[in-house]
Amino acid sequence: MRVLLTGAAGRLGQTVLPALRTRHDVRAVDLLSGPGVDEQADLTTTDTCLRLFDGVQAVVHLAANPDPEADWEALLPANVLASHAVAQAAKDCGIDRLVLASSLQAMSGYPDERQVRVEDPPRPANLYGATKAWVEALGSWVAATSSTTVVLLRIGNFSPSVPDPAVATPRDVAAWLSPGDAVRMVLAAVDGRVASGQAAIINGVSANQWRKADLGDAERRLGYHAEDDAFAG
Ligand SMILES: NC(=O)c1ccc[n+]([C@@H]2O[C@H](COP(=O)([O-])OP(=O)(O)OC[C@H]3O[C@@H](n4cnc5c(N)ncnc54)[C@H](O)[C@@H]3O)[C@@H](O)[C@H]2O)c1
Numbered sequence: 446m447r448v449l450l451t452g453a454a455g456r457l458g459q460t461v462l463p464a465l466r467t468r469h470d471v472r473a474v475d476l477l478s479g480p481g482v483d484e485q486a487d488l489t490t491t492d493t494c495l496r497l498f499d500g501v502q503a504v505v506h507l508a509a510n511p512d513p514e515a516d517w518e519a520l521l522p523a524n525v526l527a528s529h530a531v532a533q534a535a536k537d538c539g540i541d542r543l544v545l546a547s548s549l550q551a552m553s554g555y556p557d558e559r560q561v562r563v564e565d566p567p568r569p570a571n572l573y574g575a576t577k578a579w580v581e582a583l584g585s586w587v588a589a590t591s592s593t594t595v596v597l598l599r600i601g602n603f604s605p606s607v608p609d610p611a612v613a614t615p616r617d618v619a620a621w622l623s624p625g626d627a628v629r630m631v632l633a634a635v636d637g638r639v640a641s642g643q644a645a646i647i648n649g650v651s652a653n654q655w656r657k658a659d660l661g662d663a664e665r666r667l668g669y670h671a672e673d674d675a676f677a678g
Contacts, residue, residue: 446470446541447500448635451488451531452507454479457546457603457627464628465505469635472501475508488527494534503542503635506531509580513550513573524576532583536591544596544634545584549620549648549658550574551599557616563599563646563661584644594639596667600649601657603627607675620657622649623673630669637667651675 446469452458453473462481465471473482474497486493488508498504509523528545535543552561554568567578581597588595601620602608608618622630630649639645645667648658652671660671 446502446635447472448503448505449474449497449501450505450507451475452509452546453482455507455511457600458507460603460624460627461505461507461631464632465635468632469503472497487522488530489522490526491530491533491537494530495537498534498538498540501538501540503544504531504535504540505544505631505635507546509546509576510573511548513548513553513571515573517572520572520576524573525579528576528580528583532587535593536587539591540593542596542635542639543584543587543593544598544631545580547581547584547597547599547646548574548577549599549601549650551577551581552658560656561648561658563648563659563663581644581646588642588644592641594641595644596634596637596639597644597646598630598634598649599646599658600627601651603649616657618675619650619653619655621651621653621673621675623651626651626671626673629671633664633667633669637669639667 448469448471454475454477551567551574553570569575584595601622602617603622651673654676
């Protein structure tokens with residue numbers, strides 16, 4: 446399958462790109478250059494996205510400002526405008542599968558001790574989380590109004606190694622997403638079966654014994670089987 450990966454020069458993009466390339470014909474795009482990046486492009490306009498999506502069956506959209514403390518000016522281009530441009534172009538091009546990076550920050554308004562569920566609606570407690578609720582709304586819009594199937598990734602705390610409990614918050618340990626599970630999550634989101642009409646959600650956390658978010662039905666249906674555990678010692 447021809448897959449377009451955005452945010453390919455970023456931390457998650459660089460982690461998933463080699464594995465995606467073992468299964469699919471991947472075109473890797475980012476504002477910045479980086480290993481394996483095929484093209485530098487700014488995704489804030491629909492015209493650029495329409496050009497990039499020509500002949501593509503699946504889009505994995507990771508490009509964004511990932512800073513939970515970012516202000517409106519810093520969030521507007523990538524998180525608001527580019528997300529819209531990607532969603533509009535996916536609809537217009539008749540892309541088969543659209544995968545959008547959301548965040549567990551979209552759920553940060555729930556009490557810390559509560560395990561959030563796939564079925565829970567977004568409740569952001571910062572502006573970054575609100576832009577991810579916007580991304581989820583765009584995904585729902587595309588799923589409801591086109592033949593494109595949509596998967597939303599509510600990504601937790603992606604980190605190359607288990608967060609050190611001496612410095613990380615309990616939430617950040619419980620929300621850990623390992624590199625291996627990030628790869629498994631993205632492959633499942635691209636290849637898994639998704640019904641049309643409603644966006645499917647994957648909580649992007651590892652198989653942590655105590656986890657900030659559940660690994661529910663959507664994961665089982667899509668085939669995301671997390672393996673790593675931040676509490677395994
Ligand atoms: N890292 C985490 O723990 C985490 C947690 C939750 C959600 N996420 C989400 O996952 C995705 C990837 O996160 P990351 O940690 O790899 O971030 P990152 O900052 O390392 O990578 C994001 C990439 O997007 C690119 N980009 C930004 N604006 C762009 C634009 N207008 N056009 C094209 N490319 C643009 C950047 O150049 C960068 O390489 C983001 O959507 C982020 O919000 C990440």
